Structure formats: C-alpha cells, structure tokens
C-alpha cells in the first residue's frame with residue numbers, strides 16, 4: 001500500500017537529510033522507524049503525505065504517485081492518511097468533539113469547513129471513536145483541560161475519524177510518562193490489528209519499538225541502515241543505527 005523508491009530530501013544544497021530511501025509497507029503492518037535525533041525520521045514521515053516535498057524519488061501510496069499531485073488531488077490522497085503528532089496539534093480552546101471532527105475537513109468544501117457543517121453520521125462516528133479510545137466522557141471538555149495522554153488520544157481520534165488507510169505517528173509518546181505511553185502504544189497496536197490500518201511510527205525508545213512492531217526500520221544520517229524483525233535487532237544493528245551499544249543508550 002506504500003512504496004517508496006530512491007527518495008532524497010535536501011533542505012539546502014548541502015548533504016541530503018534523506019538519501020536513497022527504499023521501503024514498502026503492506027496493508028495492516030505495524031512498522032517503527034528508529035534512529036538518533038536528526039537522523040531524518042520526521043522528514044521521512046512528512047515526505048509520505050507531502051507535508052514536506054521530497055527533492056527526488058517516488059512515493060506511491062494506495063496506487064497513486066504522491067509526488068506529482070496537484071493541490072486538489074493531494075487533498076484527496078491525504079484524507080486517507082491520518083497523522084499523529086508529538087505535541088498533539090489540537091486547538092486548545094475547542095472541545096474534544098470539535099477537535100475530532102476537524103479530522104473530517106479533508107472531505108469538506110472550504111465553506112462547509114469554515115461553517116463546521118458535519119452530518120449526524122460524522123458526529124456519531126466521532127463519538128464512537130472517542131468511545132473506543134476511552135474518551136467519550138470527555139467529548140465536551142475543552143482540550144486545554146486534558147492531560148498529555150488524553151490529548152494524544154484525541155489526536156488519534158481525529159486521525160481515525162478520517163477513516164484512513166495509513167496512520168503516520170511522529171514520536172507519539174515522546175512527551176508522555178511511561179503509563180500514558182503504554183496506553184497510547186496499546187491503542188495504536190489495537191487500531192492496527194482490529195481495524196486493519198497500517199501504522200508507521202517514529203520512536204525514540206528501542207525497547208518500545210521492539211515490543212510493538214512487526215518490523216523495524218533503522219535510520220542513521222538519512223539512510224536506512226537496518227530493516228528487519230524486532231528479534232533481528234542485534235547489538236551490531238543498534239551500533240549501526242545509534243553509533244553506540246544498547247546498554248549505553250539506556251538511562252540509569
């Protein structure tokens with residue numbers, strides 16, 4: 001469902017931030033991208049939905065080449081790709097319910113969006129998704145009254161209300177404590193397994209990636225230096241990805 005070929009990204013004329021990226025995702029896979037800070041994880045995710053334009057290469061998602069799309073075509077493709085952010089990207093003064101409905105904007109005309117016109121079916125979908133994520137009771141609370149973990153569940157609900165085929169999660173647990181992180185990762189895994197949605201997640205924590213992923217991709221300096229099953233993530237692989245051993249990466 002996603003095929004990336006020969007992808008390059010340079011922000012300026014110097015060394016590319018991503019080079020020669022080749023990867024494929026199948027429907028229903030749960031894949032993590034790990035790598036040190038600055039390796040290019042966020043850039044890679046954003047090149048998929050063209051929040052960032054790749055410099056060279058091909059990104060085929062759901063049988064459509066993403067790189068050549070015009071604004072209208074891109075909007076249609078993007079509706080099928082949900083995104084979850086480290087800092088949630090919610091509108092704090094709006095309610096949980098309103099934020100979740102924003103996920104439907106990709107299916108609306110500009111006017112419908114401005115006037116926040118949503119059908120009963122869309123509203124019910126938003127509530128059902130909030131219910132699945134244990135957030136229905138907070139539907140009419142303002143988002144600035146929520147904890148980080150609750151905000152992230154709203155972020156996930158907003159992505160799911162798009163009814164996406166692919167969920168891109170950019171360090172979804174980087175701002176959360178261990179308990180909230182577990183709740184979020186469990187939800188993402190469940191979404192993948194029960195809804196068949198493909199999940200691609202950037203993570204800083206190797207042990208979390210190993211626990212939840214079907215497959216792991218390791219990035220170093222913009223290049224894929226590892227791709228395999230969690231059990232194949234040897235000390236050699238860790239060194240290739242991070243330039244140090246796993247023990248040295250674990251905080252005492």
Ligand SMILES: Nc1ncnc2c1ncn2[C@@H]1O[C@H](COP(=O)(O)OP(=O)(O)OP(=O)(O)O)[C@@H](O)[C@H]1O
Nearest residue numbers: 011012017035036037038039040041042043044202
């Ligand atoms: N808009 C930008 N303009 C110029 N350089 C950028 C821009 N965004 C990112 N970079 C650079 O590209 C490189 C990769 O950044 P990116 O954020 O993709 O890495 P990352 O692996 O996600 O890092 P982190 O784990 O710290 O979020 C870094 O050197 C960064 O400074």
